[in-house]
Amino acid sequence: MNGKTVSCGIVLLDPIGRVLLAHATGTGHWDIPKGQGEPGETEAQSALREMVEETGIAIDAARLVDLGRFVYRRDKDLHLFAVRAEAGELDLSQCHCVSLFPRRYDGVMIPEMDAWAWVAPADVDQYASRSLARLFGTTLSLAGLHGQL
Template identity: 60%
Template sequence: MSKHLSSGVVLFNARGEILLCHATQTRHWDIPKGMGDPGETRRETALREMREETGIVLAASRLCDLGEFDYRPDKALHLFGVRTAAGEIDPARCVCVSLFPSLRDGRAIPEMDAFRWVAPPDVARFASRSLGRLFAHSLPLDALFARLEAF
């Protein structure tokens, strides 16, 4: 079975917390990520998904390429990391413009409906098992935060 590839951004604030987005009509919180459009690079996909799912616009030069990771049996993630300055990003100002049909009534609703900073030890409480496992085993958040300081 071939895997689908999504690209996304692990966005840190100055305190080492990551931005998580609540996936509408689910229990899970996620990072901004998604499938590429035809002709897009992985970096372009990650930037577009960040913009569509949060309203945050980042310069491509700010993204540190973290590589590709197994996510689920049918999906891999190509991730980029960014470390922001204190006060640069306010989750209360985030807005998702990416819409999909509601499973309840078919009306168009935002893909993400809430945003928050989450400390690395708390990510597994909010995120799906797949995302929690990725950060616990393949991409430890504390080490990633330290790595991005030099980027």
């Protein structure tokens, strides 16, 4: 291996091509649902588990389109999958995060993600981290993906 961690995630697009982003609690960052795999998991299993943990949305593995591995940051690559959201997955008021972490200043366990939004490709830069915005702006076109799915 190259020493990089690999984060597995899902690019979930709604019927008009907006991408699902989740707000990382206590930060200014919005991100796609993603995270590192657990021992014995395939990339697809990791991505599906992270989606459930961070949004409550359970997706059938058969719906995943494997986009492959992308350079993300110096220390991390992303293995991404794409899915077109179905009617029952569009209502973000149903989203919830069961993945918890200790808040920095008092150790209270809080959800990793605390808000969700459908974001148009042209608006991703206003939400996403520089790394994610760069990925969508260069290597992985959301508009192109919308046309593919």
